[in-house]
Amino acid sequence: MKNAPKPSKALLKQIEEQGDELAYLQRKCKEHGIPILILVEGLSAAGKGTLINRIIQPLDPRGFKVSCIASPSRDEQLRPFLWRFWSRTPSTGRIAIFDRSWYRNLLDADIDKRMSETGLARAYEDVRAFERQLRDGGTIILKFFLEISKEEQTTRLAALQANPATAWRVDDAVLQRLDRYKEYNDAVTRMYRESDTDAPIPWIKLQAKDSYQATANAQRVMIEVLGKRVKLAKKDGFSTPKPNKPVPLPHFSNAPKLRDVDLSSSLSKKEYLKLIEEKQAKIHDLHYEMYRRRVPMVIVYEGWDAAGKGGNIRRLTARMDPRGYEVIPVSAPNDIEKSHHYLWRFWSEFPKAGHLAIYDRSWYGRVLVERVEGFCKEWEWKQAYREINEMEENFVNAGTILVKFWMHIDQKEQLKRFKAREVSPNKRWKLGDEDWRNREKWKPYEEATNEMFMRTHSCSCPLDHY
């Protein structure tokens, strides 16, 4: 804003000092592995870019990333709405700054009436779950909204238009939006309401008129919130605070149970060979059809070691076009994955519409191996049931066909297969000490599996067993 009034020396000094304080807190948050997500919303010319630039100036550029949220790209359009935001969430100790955010889509959809009332309500629900999940995973979320009057906006847009270097920023869409200032304001009012109901992640409103004062105010809130968390982290030596309320546990009474699986059913070799040829040909055609219609599809394989997940996947994909499917084997998270929310890697790998992603093990590891082996806290895996249901609902809302298989064998059959692996030169490598150790924990795994069925067999995506 070239012609804006000059700030007082005292205010400039305050901004500088607060900047130093924030740089210090940034280092502390990095030390404690605290992820920070900052989003800045506001009308055109409210000064989002200026605010962000002043905030980042004193920070260590190694530790933050600014994302500008424009209209979704073709690649992003082919994914669920929150996909592009999930993939940009900050890892431990880093700051992700969003210039506009997921709210942009919702505000635009509201104003342009591009969504039904139900659709919009559901989208806000998805957003609330998204923010809550991140927060419960330890991320600090700061949501700033730069408020600007219609008069001030008009003046600023005129100033931008007068400068040849910035005139292009004031395009028709911006001017149309200015004309509909009141409707925009109504949509913002709804946004404030929607996002404050369930999840107490409050909006921080900033008066945009004086951009220096807005900067100082934003810094002050950041210092307060970051400072508080850093203090907590010092005390507990742990950056993810345990939720105060008890974790809600979903329950589906129609869920299958392991003991009900009929392990005696079988096929003769001849029947099998006939069937598999027939089905593979059918799958070959359906896979192309799915691609043509741009249906996203996700198949989850879970099951006991040596239950035959790998072989099953191989036979499923034998005649598929490799350009349209991907097998995603899930093992222990790597360093990058560990530094993110546990659902981040599954969101990031979500397939493009028309493609098939086959997960060989999946997000259910949170309530199976991580639970049984104690890799996460009890409240964390209990919390995961709801989070997993929410994620799958997100997928299904985006039109995804989601199929979940549990490959079941009993302990006797597993032992037989382990022994066969031991003597086969091509399969020996598949069998490790871990498999034998897991086998000894059959009971707790069985219990965890049955509870998993009970808590995640939701109507939109029930678990199938095989």
Add this chain to the structure above:
Amino acid sequence: MKNAPKPSKALLKQIEEQGDELAYLQRKCKEHGIPILILVEGLSAAGKGTLINRIIQPLDPRGFKVSCIASPSRDEQLRPFLWRFWSRTPSTGRIAIFDRSWYRNLLDADIDKRMSETGLARAYEDVRAFERQLRDGGTIILKFFLEISKEEQTTRLAALQANPATAWRVDDAVLQRLDRYKEYNDAVTRMYRESDTDAPIPWIKLQAKDSYQATANAQRVMIEVLGKRVKLAKKDGFSTPKPNKPVPLPHFSNAPKLRDVDLSSSLSKKEYLKLIEEKQAKIHDLHYEMYRRRVPMVIVYEGWDAAGKGGNIRRLTARMDPRGYEVIPVSAPNDIEKSHHYLWRFWSEFPKAGHLAIYDRSWYGRVLVERVEGFCKEWEWKQAYREINEMEENFVNAGTILVKFWMHIDQKEQLKRFKAREVSPNKRWKLGDEDWRNREKWKPYEEATNEMFMRTHSCSCPLDHY
């Protein structure tokens, strides 16, 4: 190919046995950290998908990724031609399989005469450098071409059209290409010639007619090449073979020298404040102009510790729109970066056209810190000069403005600044033991810097000093 003749039992058995052998070699390559890049080119309906699917079936899906190369997305169009391929190159121990590749663009451009003769020749040169760099970095590259006669292609396309599930694959573009079979063939002949001249990474031609035989042949070559490398790796305990030929060393006689820098020039505080306000306003406008015209820009900052790189970048960006620039601080590579070619991370971070990427330290680390500290072998940093020049030429060919700064101070000035940092509470964290250690190696760093100037001060992107 539903109606293709059934393969003999012996051939099927061969494919199965070779599959087991490849699965074994895949595990060995993983063990030795050998990255593998396989690309499959060929006309429509040559059976690229079928070939790839048969090859991957016996492999461990944890270790490979199939990329289907279609037309570049908008995001990819805004980057240099090779950007999307660089970002998909395999990391240590992994296999990247490309269904079509960088050659697709070149073949299409050749047939449709979308490029001038010079442009095409230069693009092939870029491709040769790309493949050579990967190979010299230790990647195994296998390039398959599925050859198919016009008659066979016609028959197959008719079969695809007859099946409602696959008819959509035969679109107008495919049929037009069929009509121009001869031109396509000429382009392929040129491709064979172009890519064999300098870099001895041969094409492996496969007869596509019998898809099973083609699979068996492809497997055989893979077994041979992978087996040879695994044997080498065993012997040397090292997966990057040293090149046989001496490393070519570029030389630019007009390169600057450190001793020529005038360290006495200075500005009064008053002049400085006047100038900086003026220039920052100018930069504000130019930055928008650059965005509007979609010019990609890269600025590299190199220089002594405490030379003021960070402060310089801060003052450069003070009035820029944060949506249009990113500061990329380069420190020691993380695990993911370490598992790739050393240039991979710089390629991956290349900005979209219209955006500015500011590197605080850069790829020149290869010939500075990695050389001086012995983090890479002598032939590796010597090889890097040419590789860096080639990468920068790639950038410049894509219309990039590339500016390289060396921030210079002398040893006395550095000591003064180190001591000032020691007593400042806001700056103390910036100074580590490493800085003092680096200071002791001033001479070798000076030597490396002067050699860097001499070998990388190319006409298209000379080093500027400041």
